[in-house]
Amino acid sequence: MHSLRRAPPLSRGPMLLGLLGLAWPLLALLLVPLIGPWPLLVAAVALACWRLPAGRKHWSVLLGLAALLTTQLGHAELGVRAWPVIVNATLLSVFAWSLRQPQSMIERLARRQEPDLPPHGVAYTRRVTQVWCVFFLCNGAAALWTALYADLATWSLYNGGIAYGLCALLFAIEWCVRQRIRRRS
Known part of the structure; x- marks a missing residue:
């Protein structure tokens, strides 16, 4: 009897990130009025930093500073948008x-x-x-x-x-x- 080989499972990380990216406008529409833009902005920066290529991790500092700047200027929702x-x-x-x-x-x-x-x-x-x-x-x-x-x-x-x-x-x-x-x- 021969053994059946299973294909390796798809990584859920990239798939989840893709779905979140596609659903981002709907998430913003539903969640900004409930919790405000700041938590979504933090989540967006965290997800973007997580998916940055290995050689580009220093960009996470720039993303974080840009997010902080938009919030300090009173435009956190613009950062979400x-x-x-x-x-x-x-x-x-x-x-x-x-x-x-x-x-x-x-x-x-x-x-x-x-x-x-x-x-x-x-x-x-x-x-x-x-x-x-x-x-x-x-x-x-x-x-x-x-x-x-x-x-x-x-x-x-x-x-x-x-x-x-x-x-x-x-x-x-x-x-x-x-x-x-x-x-x-």
């Missing part, structure tokens, strides 16, 4: 940086499924990376606007619903375009 802006700025930076590398971010992802990507595929993935850069720029600008000028409910609606819908729409449009291009080639 900044999460979607930070995420979009980070993704924009990573995707834009990849455009200066031999392989763009989308090309790296595409090569996982298709290691021998043809030249027209490389050009296509570079263009898709540029499109995602524009998306992160526009979405980040909208997130910043809602953080600065909208009430908490509107901020939560945009960043916890509409932004995800726009992201899904872009995924769907890109998938349709990719299928059409594949049929032509």
Whole structure:
């Protein structure tokens, strides 16, 4: 009788952090009126520091100082609302940086499924990376606007619903375009 090998369990830490990140606008909407922004801001900084890459742990000091500064200026809620802006700025930076590398971010992802990507595929993935850069720029600008000028409910609606819908729409449009291009080639 042969033994069945079990796959290693998924780490719950990254999965939990991802779910918290996705639910952040809803959590803020529900918890800021109950407990205030300060505990959420502390939790956000703690989670961000926990997930920092090993070589970037010194950034935790900067995150802590930024959180302290926003609270001292009376804007702790702005610190809570900044999460979607930070995420979009980070993704924009990573995707834009990849455009200066031999392989763009989308090309790296595409090569996982298709290691021998043809030249027209490389050009296509570079263009898709540029499109995602524009998306992160526009979405980040909208997130910043809602953080600065909208009430908490509107901020939560945009960043916890509409932004995800726009992201899904872009995924769907890109998938349709990719299928059409594949049929032509």
